[in-house]
Amino acid sequence: MSPGRVIEVPVLIVGAGPAGLCASILLSQHGIESLTVEKHPGTSIYPRATGINVRSMEIFRSLGLQDEVSRASFKAEPRIAFSRALTDSEPNVSPTFRPDHLDVSPAEWTSCSQKELEPILLRAACSHRQAQLLFGTELLGFDQTCDGITAQIGDRVNGRRRDVRCRYLIACDGSRSSVRERLGVRMFGPGVLNHNVSIHFSAPLGRYIPMGRNFLHFVQNEEVMGMFVATDGGSRWVFAIPYHPEQGETPDAVTKVRAVDLVRKGAGVPGLEVDVIGIVPWRMEADCAERLRLGNVFLAGDAAHRMTPAGGLGMNTAIQDVHNLCWKLAAVLRGWAGPALLETYEAERRPVGQQNVDRSVGLITGGGNVGDRSALDFDLGIVYQSTAVHPDGTERPSGAGGEFVPSARPGSRAPHVWLGRVSTLDLFGPHFTLLAGPRGVSWRAAVTKAARELEFPLMDRSRGRDTDRHAWQRCYGVGESGAVLVRPDGHVAWRRSASVAAPAQELDRVLNTVLSRSSEEVSDLVTPDLDRLTSLTAS
């Protein structure tokens, strides 16, 4: 990055919420420089999201952050309760969001508030020399031409303005995204569902109910209706109550005195000691952007889709958006992939955004297009369909009652199988990974050839213990001479159950398709770097 008046950087990230911070870390991991601008002076001062789902925790594991996030977590049962008051002894509860079968992942659903999570992500982002982050700095505008993007940023303290020239811009600027507005991208969905005021408070509720009993708790009685959210393992809570602007109500009516009264009535504890920390109005919205990409600008996170808090999906979808996008940007910037690879971001992530919007609405209204899939299937059962996936003609396996069924069918998240103390998931990213059966010598030779053109780690399982080997092969649907190719984001790109007559040609063809490389672009590929060819063995 140049230190002068104009900053030149391959990728500009707008917003340092969960999506922006993860994008910064992921791009650095791929060796790509980025600049992140955030208008606030620091990370979120409010707890906001508190539920991190299994897939996001798997991503944090791959970034080396799983333990730190777990340490910052608190206990909360991942389910939604409904009753007249928070302290009622027998509320109605939804099914748990936590997997019944912990053998499907090396990670687990975790409660950790955004207020605790974001500093962890920020430290990780700042640890990479490729990343520059400017807080108190706002994106003021940008212009996009065929030569790239020129953005204007301004320091909110000293008013100094600077230009940033970049090739790509990732809009992680939240639900009110000014980037999205500037591009004129429309949102589709029910839109504003209701208006709320969040009362942030501390109170010794642990004297009345077991802490961590439920993740969200809706209460409704003659005097108050709202949603309690525990935000740490101690005494800090949020009580979100609706207000009705169409009836002339305003959030200002919730004074501190009124807030204390409402919390007591919602908790069902007259005289509860309540310390009000803050009162924040917000709108519950549900919609999805019509486009996630315009030219070289990409929308991610809340800028791309707005969800109700039910199901704890907003932040998780945001993290998983950039996990999908960043390896593609890196592959194009480094010359391994054709620019058309970037089209697969919208093709793969928009349906997921739409599905999660619908699910978040369905969980609140009891309707919506949520089908009968389990929460775990929504979380780990995402199957991408795009040119970055090479289908193998098999059908998606379906579990009884919508249960999640691990599968290595192309497009799926590659399943977790323990190989001794290592999970198969630990072998994936930041590069493509080939897992071959013990007689998959021809695939390994083919991948060595491909690695002359790409950085391409090769996982040689033939040295694994027999039990491990059979377990992963069975789970992945790969025979002794078969192989599976896993993308940097841990989704399966291609699978062959057995060897073929010309493996090198097959792999070339697959890579050319999956990476959108036309033959002219292939010849422009970066110089072979065989030192980077890693042979991963779990022996």
Ligand SMILES: Cc1cc2nc3c(=O)[nH]c(=O)nc-3n(C[C@H](O)[C@H](O)[C@H](O)COP(=O)(O)OP(=O)(O)OC[C@H]3O[C@@H](n4cnc5c(N)ncnc54)[C@H](O)[C@@H]3O)c2cc1C
């Ligand atoms: C009450 C509540 C409870 C929730 N609970 C959950 C939950 O349990 N689980 C879950 O997954 N999600 C939950 N969510 C949603 C979650 O908070 C969001 O989905 C998540 O923060 C989205 O992350 P993001 O990075 O896309 O956007 P944000 O976190 O909103 O970050 C956007 C950032 O961009 C910055 N920005 C905006 N414009 C500019 C600009 N022009 N220049 C520079 N910076 C800019 C903003 O200051 C902000 O920091 C909840 C939300 C609410 C309100």
